[in-house]
Amino acid sequence: MRKCRICGNTKYDKVLDMGKAPLVNSLLEKKDLKGKERTYPLIVVRCTKCSLAQLQTIVNSQKIYQDQDYLYYTGDMPQQSQYIKAFDSLVSEIHDKHTKANDLIVEIGSNDGTVLKKMMEGRRVLGVDPAINVVIRALARGIPTLAAPITKHIGFVVKQEFGPAKVVGGANCLAHIDDIHGVLEGMTELLADDGIFWAEVNYWGGMVKHRHYALVYLDHYSYYSLKNWVDLARMHGLEIFDAFITEAQGDGLSLRLYASRDKKRAKTARFLKLIDDEKKTKLNTKEAAVAYGKGCKEEAKKLFQTISNLKKQGKTIAGYGAAAKGFSVLQLAGVTQKHIDYFVDDSPAKQGKYTPITHIPVISRKDAEKRLPDYFFITAPNYADIIMAKEDKFRKNGGKFIQIDSTIVG
Numbered sequence: 001m002r003k004c005r006i007c008g009n010t011k012y013d014k015v016l017d018m019g020k021a022p023l024v025n026s027l028l029e030k031k032d033l034k035g036k037e038r039t040y041p042l043i044v045v046r047c048t049k050c051s052l053a054q055l056q057t058i059v060n061s062q063k064i065y066q067d068q069d070y071l072y073y074t075g076d077m078p079q080q081s082q083y084i085k086a087f088d089s090l091v092s093e094i095h096d097k098h099t100k101a102n103d104l105i106v107e108i109g110s111n112d113g114t115v116l117k118k119m120m121e122g123r124r125v126l127g128v129d130p131a132i133n134v135v136i137r138a139l140a141r142g143i144p145t146l147a148a149p150i151t152k153h154i155g156f157v158v159k160q161e162f163g164p165a166k167v168v169g170g171a172n173c174l175a176h177i178d179d180i181h182g183v184l185e186g187m188t189e190l191l192a193d194d195g196i197f198w199a200e201v202n203y204w205g206g207m208v209k210h211r212h213y214a215l216v217y218l219d220h221y222s223y224y225s226l227k228n229w230v231d232l233a234r235m236h237g238l239e240i241f242d243a244f245i246t247e248a249q250g251d252g253l254s255l256r257l258y259a260s261r262d263k264k265r266a267k268t269a270r271f272l273k274l275i276d277d278e279k280k281t282k283l284n285t286k287e288a289a290v291a292y293g294k295g296c297k298e299e300a301k302k303l304f305q306t307i308s309n310l311k312k313q314g315k316t317i318a319g320y321g322a323a324a325k326g327f328s329v330l331q332l333a334g335v336t337q338k339h340i341d342y343f344v345d346d347s348p349a350k351q352g353k354y355t356p357i358t359h360i361p362v363i364s365r366k367d368a369e370k371r372l373p374d375y376f377f378i379t380a381p382n383y384a385d386i387i388m389a390k391e392d393k394f395r396k397n398g399g400k401f402i403q404i405d406s407t408i409v410g
């Protein structure tokens with residue numbers, strides 16, 4: 001049995017079995033549709049010792065990031081989305097509270113540099129990301145970025161050239177890392193003695209509260225609570241002093257935290273409240289995890305019934321957003337190409353491709369105009385507001401939306 005990512009334990013509680021799934025970021029080209037596609041077990045378990053919820057089996061990250069292009073560019077996301085807007089508070093917190101002119105800010109998993117670009121004014125910045133295609137785009141945009149996974153050695157050589165970093169952090173990449181201790185060693189190697197560490201991760205508390213399973217997919221290895229991070233930070237000489245839920249993913253699904261080496265640093269009220277909430281709701285217990293797994297299966301069943309009923313009435317349905325999140329939902333619910341005619345997606349990198357296994361085509365919204373469905377299924381709940389606002393004409397003409405919680409909006 002694989003060792004727990006945080007504590008090394010090998011005993012787990014079963015939480016949620018989603019069956020076998022393909023790598024979600026690997027949309028297929030037309031020529032590849034006849035080929036054999038690999039699938040892997042997608043099972044969430046909980047460590048009996050430290051409580052971390054994590055995937056039971058994991059796929060080698062090199063497969064995800066190097067054998068194929070990583071199709072997700074932060075800059076392709078709608079700039080008015082909650083996800084992008086949530087970074088504004090990160091930028092101002094880091095700029096105004098935690099750095100001064102010329103300080104070095106390093107971001108891990110910096111993707112195409114969207115966040116660093118916002119932080120560049122008056123500061124030195126460096127991105128570190130293992131996915132070559134996103135790094136090339138960051139470089140083309142003038143954002144210094146290293147195409148490498150962060151390790152202790154990389155942390156050391158970067159520090160030799162650039163000096164220690166006043167701020168080191170990463171948004172929405174740490175859940176995708178298997179060797180989290182190696183990454184934290186690299187990040188802390190680089191961090192100045194009085195430096196600030198930050199992280200933004202998907203939050204287990206929001207998933208449990210909302211029976212949310214869209215974030216369960218193969219390259220998402222860990223589902224962290226704040227308690228997990230307090231443990232993890234201490235193992236690397238860091239003490240978390242501030243943490244709160246951001247709007248990045250909606251539904252309480254995104255946790256941001258700040259830590260430093262100063263153990264006596266005053267804790268913020270919002271950090272203390274969140275720790276207290278986790279205790280009150282027994283978030284880190286086996287019972288909460290098992291109830292979550294059961295709840296997700298109920299949600300998926302409800303969604304399948306909603307969609308099947310519409311098909312029986314002869315309605316047409318298309319997906320809005322060909323994202324990892326949506327595929328997991330469809331997978332657990334058993335929704336396939338029989339139900340969904342096509343996906344629309346704004347990202348040019350995805351258009352003209354096909355979803356793995358189900359081979360549903362991904363097209364642009366403009367091309368969808370010729371054969372609009374009766375219903376759009378919204379795969380990313382945090383974009384529902386933006387999509388519905390943008391689709392005013394579709395709605396006026398009688399078009400409706402299905403959300404992942406099975407609600408229908410006209």
Ligand SMILES: [Zn+2]
Nearest residue numbers: 004007047050
């Ligand atoms: Zn553990």
